[in-house]
Amino acid sequence: xxxxxxxxxxxxxxxxxxxxxxxxxxxxxxxxxxxxxxxxxxxxxxxxxxxxxxxxxxxxxxxxxxxxxxxxxxxxxxxxxxxxxxxxxxxxxxxxxxxxxxx
Numbered sequence: 001x002x003x004x005x006x007x008x009x010x011x012x013x014x015x016x017x018x019x020x021x022x023x024x025x026x027x028x029x030x031x032x033x034x035x036x037x038x039x040x041x042x043x044x045x046x047x048x049x050x051x052x053x054x055x056x057x058x059x060x061x062x063x064x065x066x067x068x069x070x071x072x073x074x075x076x077x078x079x080x081x082x083x084x085x086x087x088x089x090x091x092x093x094x095x096x097x098x099x100x101x102x103x
Contacts, residue, residue, distance in 0.1 A: 036065045036078060043082045053081040 011020060040050050051061040054077050064074060076086045088099040 036070075036075075039079070039082055039084075040065075045082070050078075050081055054078065 015023065040047070043050075045053075047061045047065075048058045051058045054061070056064070064070075064078065072086070072088070079086045090097045090099055
């Protein structure tokens with residue numbers, strides 16, 4: 001029988017802590033980018049249509065969707081233009097805490 005390995009063990013043996021952080025950051029960024037784009041696509045809007053709603057150019061909206069670090073105010077505008085409301089939740093010790101997003 002072939003021995004099995006835990007993915008976490010493999011990660012820590014194959015990568016330095018710095019490399020692991022870079023990988024985790026890249027994955028988080030990819031998920032965030034996908035989330036903004038997915039929100040827009042789920043609403044059935046093109047970048048041009050959403051850009052008009054939040055009064056930016058299509059190019060600016062594209063950059064917004066690819067950006068590494070989003071301001072809460074920018075994400076709030078983006079979500080509002082889709083007809084939604086931004087809610088921020090922190091999970092501390094298993095408890096979900098709804099944070100104010102400044103609205």
